[in-house]
Amino acid sequence: MKLTALMVLIFMCIVAQAQNTRLEILHGKTILLFTPHPDDDVFGAGGTIALLNRNQNKIYIVIYTNDDKGSYDPAMTSQRLAEIRKHEEEVSEGLIGTPKENITWLGYDDGMLEYASQPKLVEEATAIIRRIRPDVLLSVDPGEWYERWHKTDHRMAAFNTIDAVRAAEFWLYFPNQRLQQGLQPYKVPEMYFFYPSPQEANYFVNIDDVAELKFDAAAKQVSQFEPAVNKYRPDWEPADLAKAKSEMRSEQPRKDGHYVEAFRYATGFVQY
């Protein structure tokens, strides 16, 4: 038993060493985040993004869809909703330190990512990875059951991003990117997936210092919440805002009495 315990301890040390510096204390690195919709980045990882920006990392956000369907307002149009969501996202990310110049919009229609041309989708994401060459990549995880089975864009964004991570390291995938655009192959060293299933979450970032900032940033996505999701208005009644933020506080996961964001950490895949 003692020998087994020792072996487990040695194995755990090896695993711990395999992981580089903790995400929340990285400094001066390049971070690339893929998100299905222009709010999942803030809802799922906004506190972590705030900490990374505070630590002078360079963060790039790639948004697969324009989120142009999720409104109950009968007077809303898809074009207008896409414009509203773009503006809200820029304000929201701006509050946690990401300049809008660092946000890339792929422009797919809300709910339609699974029906987009898959070779084109993975080629686009591969080119972005090869161009940005991130030290760390963040992406949505198919994750919890409702993500896995009921959120088509989340599922597709998760699978497409990881397929692009694989393609990016072998130049024979989309060789025109190297031959015509000068994009060299690139192997992503570390990945963190937000919206993991609770059983698979293996990494937690303490966001106590930036939790209120995260809730403020999330609240900038006015059209995602009642009452604006039912009848659009660009601002909040103070009482509605207070209620929404109170719900965010109670719903934010906690661990050992601290606000946390949960991730599934992954590195060192054998890709071939």
Ligand SMILES: [Zn+2]
């Ligand atoms: Zn979403």
